[in-house]
Amino acid sequence: MDDRHQDRHQDRHQDRHQDGNALAGPLAEIFSVDVTAALGRCAACGLNGPLASLRVYGQAPGPLVGRCPGCEAVVLRLVRGPEDAWLDLSGTRCLRVPLGG
Amino acid sequence: MNVAAGWRVARLVGVHDETATARTLVLDVPGWPGHLGGQHVDLQLTAEDGYQAQRSYSLAAPAKGDRIELTVQRVPDGEVSPYLTEVLTIGDPIEVRGPVGGWFVWRPADPAPVLLLAGGAGIVPLMAMVRARRAEASRTPFRLIYSLRTPGDLYYGEELRRPGPGDAGADATLLYTRTAPPGSPRPSRRLSTEDVERYGWPPDFEPTCYVCGPTGFVEAAADMLTKLGHDPRRVRTERFGPSGG
């Protein structure tokens, strides 16, 4: 294992992340369709995948940061206040939302 | 706002210990709308000082009216799981949000064969899919590979050891990583690519693959599927946490 790999490995253990599927409840407060199944394109590396595959740092009801599983760039930020929710999607180039039917 | 998005007060109406460290909770949730296999709920605990903690738990079975089932593995030093498995008592209230999640789900109308790969507690949403298949009298071919440490770590043992007629076409293979039961042809070892090849579906059947368990297990198993030639777009994953497989 080279040093870079080892550092990454340790980082991962230090700031534990959870699964992107855990975004479903917090995002259900904002959207009427499930957005974890939506395909997002990472603005940094172009990787395309469902929001469910993001690495999520933080724990609801606190702030949540979703990082790209390919390059670790921030793809999504969700902050829930007492009266508003703030969703920052500036790390997402576009989002394709399946509408069923 | 989405109906599933609000918090409702549920009540614990039954418990069933699956293993020494895992407990199934039966909750009564007034007005439960029903759900798909693989969906989960968020549970919220509020301390007297107002501090709140939320965690996600998979729905373990199709709903029976307003009753839902979750299976919680106790994580030592965990904030929430020891409370759910040791403290929460029949009759106690708890806040529930859901059902949520639209990606890690099996839809009975989907004709594709299904390959389920479970590591430890990751069996919970996958068992929900097997149970949904039975409840819907679906004939979709299912194969479940369940990797667990020892026979004492088996969840849903009765059902998995003695499948009923409704489970014809849904085959389960139990693979032990530390101690196999006496007489097992396969020695205990970690899940390998050969296991997935032998007990799973070949990639040209184009199965939808669902992988669930501790993060390390999920990443290793998803890599094995890709190595065997399964299209990554048909591999769906859900990670429960750092360890515990």
Ligand SMILES: Cc1cc2nc3c(=O)[nH]c(=O)nc-3n(C[C@H](O)[C@H](O)[C@H](O)COP(=O)(O)OP(=O)(O)OC[C@H]3O[C@@H](n4cnc5c(N)ncnc54)[C@H](O)[C@@H]3O)c2cc1C
């Ligand atoms: C979509 C989704 C569905 C889930 N479904 C289930 C389910 O059906 N059943 C279930 O038991 N859990 C499930 N989980 C995991 C669950 O949400 C919690 O993370 C878990 O119960 C630990 O919470 P805690 O508060 O007890 O531990 P925390 O206080 O969050 O963690 C305490 C310590 O334990 C470690 N840890 C955290 N999670 C785990 C773990 N899973 N195994 C081992 N160590 C861990 C942490 O690194 C930390 O050191 C699911 C998670 C997700 C995202």
Ligand SMILES: [Zn+2]
């Ligand atoms: Zn990226």
